[in-house]
Structure formats: structure tokens, C-alpha cells
Ligand SMILES: [Fe+2]
């Protein structure tokens with residue numbers, strides 16, 4: 253399983269806290285999807301609720317990083333922000349696909365997204381863009397964040 257505990261931490265604590273939340277959100281949806289295999293109707297609303305939480309937490313996570321990059325004038329902030337926008341659009345798309353027709357097929361797709369694609373993207377993003385960003389900001393006076 254891809255999760256926070258097997259992912260290297262970055263130099264800013266607020267970012268590590270956001271990343272833990274993102275892994276937790278995705279894992280919770282994955283667990284609900286496991287239950288949905290027995291009775292989809294029973295957990296359909298819960299899955300939707302959790303997807304909304306993942307989306308809201310992700311908006312907040314990206315917003316905090318972007319605010320920080322702006323404040324400390326991180327040089328590659330535009331590229332980092334563009335990547336956030338791309339991933340947010342992808343997440344919104346997966347969510348609306350699920351909402352438009354919660355079926356067995358949609359369930360498998362969502363399971364692949366929250367169980368593999370999203371956590372894999374997150375690990376990759378953490379060890380690349382987020383690590384560089386956090387290290388720059390920590391070295392430039394943001395060490396307390
Ligand atoms: Fe991040």
C-alpha cells in the first residue's frame with residue numbers, strides 16, 4: 253500500500269500534515285469501496301461524502317502551498333501551481349464520473365484512482381516538486397512552518 257508512512261517527509265511540517273491527510277482520505281474511500289462490493293447502495297452516499305472531503309482537503313492543501321510559494325517567491329512556483337491545477341481537474345473529473353453513474357464499472361475505476369493513480373501521483377509529487385519547494389522555503393526563512 254502506498255501511504256504516508258513509506259513516503260519521505262519534506263522540510264515543512266504543514267506540508268507533511270497535508271500529505272498525511274490526503275493519503276488518509278484516499279485510503280478511507282478505498283476501504284468504503286471494498287464494502288461497496290457487498291452492497292453498493294449502502295455506502296454510495298458515504299463514498300460521495302468522502303470524495304467531497306478529499307476534494308476540499310486537496311483544494312486547501314494546494315492553496316496553502318501556493319500561498320507559501322508566493323510569499324517566499326519560490327522561483328518555480330508557476331510550474332508547481334500548474335501541476336496542482338492539472339491534478340485538481342483530474343480529481344474533479346473522477347468525482348463527477350462517479351456521481352453521474354455509480355455502477356460496478358465506476359466503482360472499479362474509482363478504486364483504481366484512489367488506490368493507485370492518486371497515491372502514486374502524490375508520492376511522486378512529494379519526492380520531486382514538494383521536496384524542492386519545502387527545502388527552498390525552509391532555507392529562506394520559512395523553517396518554522
Ligand atoms: Fe503537497
Ligand SMILES: [Fe+2]
Nearest residue numbers: 317377381382
Ligand atoms: Fe505541491
